Amino acid sequence: MAAKSLDYQKIREDFPILSTRMNGKPLVFLDSAASSQKPRRVIEAFEDYYRCRNANIHRGAYRLSYEATDLYDRTRARLAKFLGAPDPDTVIFTRNTTESLNIVAYSWAMNNLQPGDEILVSELEHHSNLVPWMMAAKKTGAILKHIPLTEDARYDLDRLNEVISERTRIVSVAHMSNAVGTIHDLKTIGRAARQAGALFVVDGAQGACHLNVNVEDLDCDFYAISAHKMLGPTGVGALYGKREILENMEPFLGGGDMILTVSRDSFKPAPLPMKFEAGTPNIAGVVAFSVALDYLNQVGLENIHSHEVALLEYGLEEIKKVEGIKLYGSQDLANRGGVISFLLDGVHPHDIGSILDEEGVAVRAGHHCCEPFMKKEGISGTVRASFYLYNGPDDIDALVKSLQKVRSIFKMPAKKAQR
Numbered sequence: 001m002a003a004k005s006l007d008y009q010k011i012r013e014d015f016p017i018l019s020t021r022m023n024g025k026p027l028v029f030l031d032s033a034a035s036s037q038k039p040r041r042v043i044e045a046f047e048d049y050y051r052c053r054n055a056n057i058h059r060g061a062y063r064l065s066y067e068a069t070d071l072y073d074r075t076r077a078r079l080a081k082f083l084g085a086p087d088p089d090t091v092i093f094t095r096n097t098t099e100s101l102n103i104v105a106y107s108w109a110m111n112n113l114q115p116g117d118e119i120l121v122s123e124l125e126h127h128s129n130l131v132p133w134m135m136a137a138k139k140t141g142a143i144l145k146h147i148p149l150t151e152d153a154r155y156d157l158d159r160l161n162e163v164i165s166e167r168t169r170i171v172s173v174a175h176m177s178n179a180v181g182t183i184h185d186l187k188t189i190g191r192a193a194r195q196a197g198a199l200f201v202v203d204g205a206q207g208a209c210h211l212n213v214n215v216e217d218l219d220c221d222f223y224a225i226s227a228h229k230m231l232g233p234t235g236v237g238a239l240y241g242k243r244e245i246l247e248n249m250e251p252f253l254g255g256g257d258m259i260l261t262v263s264r265d266s267f268k269p270a271p272l273p274m275k276f277e278a279g280t281p282n283i284a285g286v287v288a289f290s291v292a293l294d295y296l297n298q299v300g301l302e303n304i305h306s307h308e309v310a311l312l313e314y315g316l317e318e319i320k321k322v323e324g325i326k327l328y329g330s331q332d333l334a335n336r337g338g339v340i341s342f343l344l345d346g347v348h349p350h351d352i353g354s355i356l357d358e359e360g361v362a363v364r365a366g367h368h369c370c371e372p373f374m375k376k377e378g379i380s381g382t383v384r385a386s387f388y389l390y391n392g393p394d395d396i397d398a399l400v401k402s403l404q405k406v407r408s409i410f411k412m413p414a415k416k417a418q419r
């Protein structure tokens with residue numbers, strides 16, 4: 001089905017924060033890769049929960065608690081459908097992608113890896129998809145290996161066989177890079193992981209917000225997400241895992257709700273998904289996340305993605321007109337999402353970020369929690385503009401205009417005349 005063009009101006013009206021002003025200027029929000037803005041109905045669902053429905057789940061012997069439990073569990077079923085997971089019990093609510101990946105590192109990797117086993121990642125990964133594996137490697141004697149990258153920040157799949165072997169036990173990669181926007185070929189990597197007999201873990205923090213995800217079709221063992229990047233609240237994430245693997249894993253945190261029985265000296269864990277959901281969760285956040293999922297479904301992920309790619313195309317064209325811009329990331333737009341990562345001559349990314357902020361333009365500046373990649377590129381960081389369904393060409397125009405202001409503040413010469 002052909003993608004429908006988005007009426008981004010109408011969509012923008014659903015997001016109260018986007019009509020506010022920053023430093024006396026209309027807010028131009030270009031940092032959705034860090035966290036998306038929230039539509040009014042998600043904010044209202046959050047408030048409605050506390051106003052009319054608040055009770056702890058799975059505990060109370062009263063109607064309010066049953067209803068809260070029902071809302072919470074219905075979100076799980078909705079999210080499972082959203083991710084293409086046939087069994088809602090295989091979707092575990094967490095705080096965020098970071099916690100989801102840590103569950104796999106602590107509960108699977110630290111209990112199953114042997115000295116000399118290998119974990120395959122890449123230098124492009126977010127710290128959340130690196131540090132937990134470093135910790136697991138340190139604990140078990142396993143070794144971290146890296147998928148080679150191409151010059152334009154893609155996984156070099158032609159060289160995958162140089163780093164994957166029968167010693168590889170885990171392959172953990174991002175669906176989409178937060179630093180430069182590359183959308184990775186998960187099918188090829190997943191196939192290689194399976195052939196090696198390794199677990200295939202996907203950091204979906206930048207995936208499920210922009211792309212249709214079907215975990216069955218991807219045949220991944222784990223897929224990790226954060227609600228706050230998907231129009232939902234902060235403090236809610238999820239981990240999808242294959243049932244058999246989850247069932248054979250040790251629990252992550254111990255406490256209330258994750259047990260079947262407890263005796264004086266021991267306990268039996270609850271069945272999935274409760275085994276991994278110790279303590280009172282972010283019930284209001286989960287309930288509001290359900291509304292965010294409905295919103296995304298209503299607009300359509302394929303429409304969102306094609307809108308972002310069109311913006312990316314326009315953005316790259318326009319930003320190249322600014323003298324001294326150096327762009328990072330793949331030039332192949334078929335494999336790239338709505339992220340533009342760049343530097344401007346010798347200006348420090350934080351200085352650019354501050355000047356843009358004065359113009360009301362919100363971008364992220366720095367290493368974007370991808371220090372190994374920045375080190376590999378020999379830079380301390382970049383400026384990153386990232387798009388979502390509410391952005392439009394007017395936002396790009398504001399960005400480019402502000403970059404010209406940076407040039408003038410730093411007294412950089414105007415574009416050289418063509419001879």
Ligand code: C6P
Binds near residue numbers: 178205
């Ligand atoms: N990236 C960014 O500005 P949490 O913080 O757990 O919700 O998400 C962590 C994470 C993991 N993987 C990728 C690819 C990510 O992009 C992120 C979050 C934000 O790029 C904040 S650092």
